[in-house]
Amino acid sequence: MSTAVDLFLPCAAGVEAFLADEVQAIAGGPVGAAGRGGVALRADAALAMRLNLESRLAQRVLWRVAEARYRNEDELYALARGVRWVDWITPKQTLRVDTTARSAPVKSLNFASLRIKDAVCDSVREAVGSRPDVDTRDPDLSLVLHLDGDLATLYVDTSGVPLFKRGWRDAQAGDAPLKETLAAAVLVAAGWRGRAEDGPLLDPCCGSGTIAIEAAHIACDRAPGLARRFAFEKLLPFRDHMATWRDMVLAAKARVQPSRVPIFAGDVSFRMTDFAQRHAERAGAAAAIQFKAGDMLQRPPPAPGGTMVLNPPYGERLSPKGHGAAPRPAREQVQGAPDMRSFYAALAAHWKRHYAGWTAWVLSPDTKLPAQMRLKESRRVPLWNGPIECRLFRFDLVAGSMRERGDAAAPAP
Numbered sequence: 499m500s501t502a503v504d505l506f507l508p509c510a511a512g513v514e515a516f517l518a519d520e521v522q523a524i525a526g527g528p529v530g531a532a533g534r535g536g537v538a539l540r541a542d543a544a545l546a547m548r549l550n551l552e553s554r555l556a557q558r559v560l561w562r563v564a565e566a567r568y569r570n571e572d573e574l575y576a577l578a579r580g581v582r583w584v585d586w587i588t589p590k591q592t593l594r595v596d597t598t599a600r601s602a603p604v605k606s607l608n609f610a611s612l613r614i615k616d617a618v619c620d621s622v623r624e625a626v627g628s629r630p631d632v633d634t635r636d637p638d639l640s641l642v643l644h645l646d647g648d649l650a651t652l653y654v655d656t657s658g659v660p661l662f663k664r665g666w667r668d669a670q671a672g673d674a675p676l677k678e679t680l681a682a683a684v685l686v687a688a689g690w691r692g693r694a695e696d697g698p699l700l701d702p703c704c705g706s707g708t709i710a711i712e713a714a715h716i717a718c719d720r721a722p723g724l725a726r727r728f729a730f731e732k733l734l735p736f737r738d739h740m741a742t743w744r745d746m747v748l749a750a751k752a753r754v755q756p757s758r759v760p761i762f763a764g765d766v767s768f769r770m771t772d773f774a775q776r777h778a779e780r781a782g783a784a785a786a787i788q789f790k791a792g793d794m795l796q797r798p799p800p801a802p803g804g805t806m807v808l809n810p811p812y813g814e815r816l817s818p819k820g821h822g823a824a825p826r827p828a829r830e831q832v833q834g835a836p837d838m839r840s841f842y843a844a845l846a847a848h849w850k851r852h853y854a855g856w857t858a859w860v861l862s863p864d865t866k867l868p869a870q871m872r873l874k875e876s877r878r879v880p881l882w883n884g885p886i887e888c889r890l891f892r893f894d895l896v897a898g899s900m901r902e903r904g905d906a907a908a909p910a911p
Contacts, residue, residue, distance in 0.1 A: 507556035508536035511882035513683045517555040524552045551723040554682035560653035568650045571613045578617030584625045592633035595641045602645035638732045658729030665726030666781035676809050681712040687879045688859045692717025698804035700762040702794035707774030710763035714783035717757035721750040757786040762800045764790040803855040846871035854897040863888045
C-alpha cells in the first residue's frame with residue numbers, strides 16, 4: 499500500500515511541538531502538523547512502520563479509516579460498515595474496539611464500541627461467510643473510535659501495545675511513575691541529544707531507570723522499537739511490506755553505536771538502583787550508564803559540568819532510610835515523609851556548593867518549586883504526566899547564593 503493515508507500520532511499534552519519536529523526528522527522532510535493532543539500527517543505504509551520503530555515521543559500510530567458526523571450509535575455502525583474490513587483481517591483473526599469521547603451525544607461508550615465491533619464482524623461475515631472473534635487482551639486488529647462532539651473518527655491502531663512500552667520493562671514491576679515517552683520528551687525539551695557537545699547526563703534519583711535508559715538509547719542512536727513487536731505486523735495491508743520492514747529493523751540495529759558521552763544514574767534506594775541496572779541490561783543500555791546508589795543530598799558531581807535531569811517523587815524514596823521503598827506518584831504525600839520544603843532547600847544548597855557549571859532540569863507538579871529551592875529558573879516547560887499537570891524547570895547552577903549575585907529568587911509568573 500503506497501497510497502497516502504491520514505495518520506494521527508497522539509502524545510502527552512505539552513509534547514505536541516516536540517513530536518512534530520521528531521516526525522519531520524523521521525520522515526526526512528516537512529510533514530504533519532501539531533494539534534491538540536498529537537500530530538496529524540499524510541503518510542504511506544512504509545512511513546507508518548518507520549514511525550512505530552523510531553518515534554520516542556508518540557503514544558501510538560493511528561491510521562484513520564473513516565470519519566463523519568453522526569447523531570446516534572446506528573450512524574456509528576454505518577460509519578464502520580463503510581470500510582472494507584476484509585482488506586484488514588481474516589475471520590481467523592481477532593479484534594478489539596476502544597472508544598474515547600469529548601462532549602459526545604452517546605449514552606454509553608461501551609455501546610458505541612459494540613456497534614463498531616458489530617459493523618466489522620457483519621462486514622467480514624457477509625464477504626467470506628464467517629466472522630472474527632473479540633480479544634480484549636491481545637487482538638490482531640485494534641480499533642480506536644474517537645468521538646469529538648458530533649464528529650466520529652475511526653482509526654486502526656498500527657502500534658497495538660502503546661509505544662511507551664519499549665519491551666524491556668519488567669512486567670512484574672507495574673507502571674512506572676514516568677512513562678518512557680515522557681522521559682524522552684523531557685530530554686528533548688532539555689536539548690540533550692547525547693552529542694559530544696551536550697556533555698554528561700546525571701539522574702540522581704533514577705527510580706526504575708527510565709530517564710537514564712531513554713538517554714542511553716538516544717546517545718547510542720538505538721531505535722526505541724527495536725525490542726518489541728507491532729500490531730501492523732499482523733494486518734493484511736502490511737503483508738506486502740514485510741521485506742521493507744525487515745530491512746528497516748536491520749538498518750536500525752546496524753546503526754547502534756557506543757555513547758559519546760557518559761550517563762550517570764543512581765537512587766538513594768540500593769534496591770531501586772539494582773532494579774534500574776537490571777532494566778538497563780534488558781534494554782541493551784547497561785554499557786552506556788554508570789549506576790551508583792547514594793543520597794543525592796551528598797552525591798558529588800561525577801564530572802566538572804553536565805546536565806541533570808530528574809523527576810523527584812514525593813515520599814520515602816527521598817530519604818536514606820527508604821532503601822526498600824518503591825517510587826510513588828508525584829502528588830502522593832506519605833506519612834512520615836521528609837518535609838519537602840526543607841529537602842528542596844537542602845538540595846539547592848548542595849547544588850550551589852558542588853554543582854556550579856551544571857544545568858538541572860526538574861520535572862515537578864509543584865509550581866512553587868523554584869521558591870522552595872530559592873533558585874530562579876531560566877525556563878519552565880508545561881508537560882503533563884498522565885492527568886497531572888507538571889512543569890519542567892531549568893536551573894543554571896552557579897556557586898553561592900542567587901541573592902548574593904543580585905538575581906531575584908522568586909519564580910517567574
